[in-house]
Amino acid sequence: MTVEDRERLETERLRTVQQLASLSRDFDAVVEASKDSNADDEHDPDGATVAFERSQVDSLLQQARRHLDEIDDAQSRLDEGSYGVCESCGRPIAAARLEARPVARTCIECASARR
Known part of the structure; x- marks a missing residue:
């Protein structure tokens, strides 16, 4: 394919790696914040919110990791000539x-x- 295709994939990869780093920091912050909260999610009104936030950020992390794998696969197809x-x-x-x-x-x- 073209140089533009390679550059587009490299740009997409960089953006995704940056997104992963940001989401990882967010996840760590949510986990850290939950250490100071009441561990009884059932009776702590904030506990459910913290658990929900942690779940949401984790889902976004998993999605970004899958996208990074897709980018790597696309770069391999580019190298092989099948992109x-x-x-x-x-x-x-x-x-x-x-x-x-x-x-x-x-x-x-x-x-x-x-x-």
Whole structure:
């Protein structure tokens, strides 16, 4: 593919790594804050909120880690020469789709058919 594709993936990877760092700090802050709170979530009105926040941040962390894996896979496909080729039908993935979703594995038609 093109230099722009590689740069787009590298930019997306950097953004995701920064997001992971920020979310990790947020998660650590929530955990630290919960150490000072009442451990009885059932009777502590703030306990449920802390547990919810911890769960939310953890979900976002997991999502960012999966996205980082997708970026790494896309970079591998780029190195192999299969980036931008639909894994379902073998046709090229439109440049606009790759610009909007650099980790796309399928063309719009195949992605729409899966739904």
